Amino acid sequence: MSIEQLELNPRIIKAVNNANIGVARDILKFSGPDLQRLTRLSASDVHHLQTAVAALFCQKPPVSALQLYRGECPEWDCGLRVSLGCPVLDGVLRGGLLPWGLTELAGPSGAGKSQLAMQLCLSVQYPAQYGGLGSGALYICTEDSFPIRRLKQLQNEQPSLRSDVPPDVVSSICFSDNIYVEHAADLGALMACVSQRVPVLLAQGRVRLLVVDSVAALFRSEFQADQGLERSRHLTAFATALHKLSASYQLPILCVNQVTDVMEGDSNHDAGLRPVDSKVVPALGMAWANQVMVRLMVTRLPGAVSMGTQSSARRRLEVVFAPHLARDSCLFGVWREGTRGLPSPPTQDASS
Missing domain, CATH: 1.10.150 (DNA polymerase; domain 1)
Structure with a gap:
């Protein structure tokens, strides 16, 4: 013009x-x-x-922090949250994931990242009064094949996990019909999916949650150590595409991420960007960290916990940073019916 x-x-x-x-x-x-x-x-x-x-x-006027605090922008803070399906986990996140923006879930292999991601894909299908958005989810796999058998088990065990939801509501939802799975073997396929196929599903109102599992796999495998600038350029383009989808469709996006070891004396990951007392940090460095609105970290701890006849490894979910959350954490386990938080141990009175 x-x-x-x-x-x-x-x-x-x-x-x-x-x-x-x-x-x-x-x-x-x-x-x-x-x-x-x-x-x-x-x-x-x-x-x-x-x-x-x-x-x-810029067709929409900018929104200030003061306007958000006063509740003058209901389209940005409508009170909706995507529940994790557990009151303990939701308590750490003040109700669950925000219904927009990029949330990163990072952790080492076996920590429970995919378990939480699949549980969210089921939870988002519930009506809003039960912590959902009443729509489906798209799950993009970039590493292993999608764990369909585990998803079916979680689906069948929903009445046990979500005892807070009336049984007729649970039985009325065809969970498996509302989860779309896409496999991306390289960056070209990933960008094509995000830029072409995802908008079609969103425009049709079929999904309200996007999961990328994992965001680090392809960026780690397709670039050498001396191609840092090129990797950052592609990573920024990918993050920009996700931000546009989230802003255009009020879409919560969960990006599962791998971790990397912290080298001794490395100060590049300070300033609250990593979990407390952790020897690993989420992969992809500052180029990716600056694109994320919420960073969650899961870790697997020594020991096990029991619930009835089941046992699970102890795990911890920690809020590393978020604009609306303080640093907090809770313990959880992975059971047959899904992921449940563990009640906090009672605090001992120092005077006793």
Whole structure:
């Protein structure tokens, strides 16, 4: 779009044309002082120019933190959460996942990441009053084949796990019909899925949750150690595509991530980006960490816990960072019916 099509004072338009800036989008490439120097306009004129161009490309006005705090933007804070299907786990997350934005779930192999991801794919199908969004889920696999047998077991055990939901509500949901599985063997297939097939399902209202398991697998395997800049470029493009989907469709996105060891003396992962007292950090470094809104970490701990005739390894879910959550954690186990949090041990009175 040319500058002449903007509703601006002809004097401002003439000054911009004299500076050989004929396309409105090019205005966004310059800072205010640079535009003043190029066009010889006043600071007030430049402000009007930038405001007009910004309004052209940003149809929705920006939302401030104060507006969110006052509850003046219900479309961004509608109170909905995607439950993890367990009151203990939901308690750490203040009800569950936010219904938009990128949430990372990182942890070593066998920590329970895929178990939690599959449980969310079932939970999102419940009505809103039971912690769901009343729609299906898309599960993109980039590593192993999808664990369909475990999903069927979780589906059959929903009446046991979700005792808070009336049995007729549970029985009315065809869980397996609402989970779409896609396998991406390389980055090209992953980007094609995210940019082409996912929007079709979203536009049809068939899914309200996207799971990528895992985000690190392909970026680790397709780039060598000396290709860090190229990997960061592709990683940023992928994250940008996810952010656009989340913003356009109010879509919660769960990205499962691998971990890497922290080298002794390495300070690149400080400032609250890793779990407390952890010797591993989520993979893909700062290039990925800056794209994530919420970072959760799961770890497998020594020992086991029992529940009836079942036993499970002890695991911990920790909130590493989130804009709406304090750092917190809880223990959990993986059982036949699904993932359940373990009640916190009673605190001992120091005076006793």
